[in-house]
Amino acid sequence: MTASINEGKLSAQEQLYTKALEYERFEGHKPLALIHSFGCQQNVSDGEKLKGMLSAIGFAFTDKTEEAELIIYNTCAVRENAEDRVFGNLGQLKKLKEKKPELIIGICGCMAQQKHVAEKIKESYRYVDLVFGTFAYGDFYEMLSEIVFDHKRVFNQSDRYGDINEDLVQLRDDKIKAFVPIMYGCNNFCTYCIVPYVRGRERSRKPERVLEEVRGLVTQGYKEIMLLGQNVNSYSYGFTELLRAVNEIEGDFRVHFMSSHPKDASRELIDTILECDKICTHLHLPVQAGSDRILKAMNRRYTVDKYMEIIDYARSKAPDFSFTTDIIVGFPGESYEEFCMTKDVIKKVKYDNIYSFVYSRRSGTPAAKLPDDISDKQKGLWLRELILEQREVTSEWLGRFVGRTLRVLPTGEGRKGEGWLTGKSDEDIIVEFQGDKSLVGNFVSVRAVKAMNWALEGIREEDIPQG
Ligand code: SAH
Ligand code: SF4
Ligand code: F3S
Numbered sequence: 001m002t003a004s005i006n007e008g009k010l011s012a013q014e015q016l017y018t019k020a021l022e023y024e025r026f027e028g029h030k031p032l033a034l035i036h037s038f039g040c041q042q043n044v045s046d047g048e049k050l051k052g053m054l055s056a057i058g059f060a061f062t063d064k065t066e067e068a069e070l071i072i073y074n075t076c077a078v079r080e081n082a083e084d085r086v087f088g089n090l091g092q093l094k095k096l097k098e099k100k101p102e103l104i105i106g107i108c109g110c111m112a113q114q115k116h117v118a119e120k121i122k123e124s125y126r127y128v129d130l131v132f133g134t135f136a137y138g139d140f141y142e143m144l145s146e147i148v149f150d151h152k153r154v155f156n157q158s159d160r161y162g163d164i165n166e167d168l169v170q171l172r173d174d175k176i177k178a179f180v181p182i183m184y185g186c187n188n189f190c191t192y193c194i195v196p197y198v199r200g201r202e203r204s205r206k207p208e209r210v211l212e213e214v215r216g217l218v219t220q221g222y223k224e225i226m227l228l229g230q231n232v233n234s235y236s237y238g239f240t241e242l243l244r245a246v247n248e249i250e251g252d253f254r255v256h257f258m259s260s261h262p263k264d265a266s267r268e269l270i271d272t273i274l275e276c277d278k279i280c281t282h283l284h285l286p287v288q289a290g291s292d293r294i295l296k297a298m299n300r301r302y303t304v305d306k307y308m309e310i311i312d313y314a315r316s317k318a319p320d321f322s323f324t325t326d327i328i329v330g331f332p333g334e335s336y337e338e339f340c341m342t343k344d345v346i347k348k349v350k351y352d353n354i355y356s357f358v359y360s361r362r363s364g365t366p367a368a369k370l371p372d373d374i375s376d377k378q379k380g381l382w383l384r385e386l387i388l389e390q391r392e393v394t395s396e397w398l399g400r401f402v403g404r405t406l407r408v409l410p411t412g413e414g415r416k417g418e419g420w421l422t423g424k425s426d427e428d429i430i431v432e433f434q435g436d437k438s439l440v441g442n443f444v445s446v447r448a449v450k451a452m453n454w455a456l457e458g459i460r461e462e463d464i465p466q467g
Pocket of ligand 1: 078079192193194195229230231259260261286288326327328357358359360361362
């Protein structure tokens with residue numbers, strides 16, 4: 001049985017490859033695909049797998065819709081505006097498809113896993129050929145061949161999420177930082193969140209496979225490895241053990257990971273980070289809200305005190321330990337007073353950055369049924385208040401680094417313009433400094449000279465006048 005499925009897969013792949021070769025012979029270049037990932041790092045990582053599969057059947061890539069033979073939007077369902085953006089972009093493809101009927105248009109990812117979204121596209125976006133969810137990657141070649149050779153529309157919202165397909169090779173755009181998923185899915189069911197419904201239950205990759213991948217990336221010259229999971233602390237083969245093993249790998253690289261759920265973040269995790277020199281002294285620890293009542297309603301399973309214990313422990317061991325967080329403003333029933341408690345947490349923790357969002361109702365989640373009296377406009381004002389608070393906190397937190405030398409990995413041109421480079425320090429702080437583009441992708445020692453409300457400004461050690 002298994003053998004025949006595999007044979008089926010190979011032949012779909014071979015047929016598609018042959019077709020791409022014919023195209024190339026005729027057109028003088030490979031067929032082009034546009035893969036646009038709209039979501040989180042996990043979503044980007046899935047998009048890289050898709051690119052890997054397309055590359056294996058003879059595709060090259062473009063970011064221009066009008067050049068593409070195949071367009072796939074890899075989507076996110078976490079907030080309504082993420083979904084709106086996809087439908088907006090999709091609407092714009094209608095004309096293109098009219099002009100070029102052989103164009104294949106697909107939607108995949110978290111939005112596409114939802115049956116009501118698939119139905120909507122089936123009925124109202126008839127020019128979309130392919131809609132497949134987060135568990136269907138293993139069937140990609142078959143789906144594509146049904147479209148190309150049988151001229152069918154394909155909808156695949158399968159929820160068989162048992163296996164991790166280790167054979168899919170990622171084609172990464174970035175040559176400096178690499179995403180490495182260590183687990184998929186989520187078991188936490190925070191009451192506002194759609195992720196467990198579109199990503200299924202937790203499954204962890206075997207440590208050997210993760211380590212093998214990291215070793216390969218380091219050999220290729222990657223300088224930053226980002227280990228990914230919705231809650232890395234529940235990695236089933238032991239997360240701190242994995243961190244220690246990654247840290248043992250030889251080479252000039254550093255390691256980040258996200259996200260950590262505060263209910264599982266332990267002192268052992270903090271100790272491990274501090275004992276492993278390649279692991280950045282930074283933790284992304286989404287607090288979501290600053291009042292115990294709201295945290296309970298969110299089913300987060302920690303209190304503000306428990307959260308602060310972890311922060312205080314880390315800072316008692318390493319005063320520079322940096323934290324970032326996610327915050328939801330205006331969960332159903334949240335009062336202004338409760339919102340202000342979130343601002344208090346920000347002031348107490350002194351995050352170096354926050355990712356804050358207005359609550360978005362996700363149908364099918366428990367919170368979607370709760371009464372919600374505060375308007376989105378009002379919540380938007382609260383969000384602004386929160387962001388202003390954070391800017392002050394950031395300037396103050398960054399101030400402590402002024403005069404010190406940080407190790408920075410420049411990744412591109414700076415926001416400050418021509419001649420400036422931007423990168424992050426090992427503490428996850430954005431640092432801008434003047435330097436030549438050839439420094440991009442190499443660790444650089446930078447002396448911080450000024451704190452802004454979003455980043456540090458610095459001077460490369462080599463450029464500081466001596467004496
Ligand atoms: N697994 C990660 C979060 C993934 S989703 C974690 O638990 O930390 C990323 C962020 O989106 C969440 O941390 C939350 O702040 C935000 N988010 C999730 N659902 C949301 C919703 N319905 N409305 C607004 N923001 C939401
Ligand atoms: Fe969503 Fe909560 Fe799971 Fe994060 S831990 S993905 S917020 S359900
Ligand atoms: Fe990520 Fe969005 Fe899915 S945040 S897991 S792409 S719903």
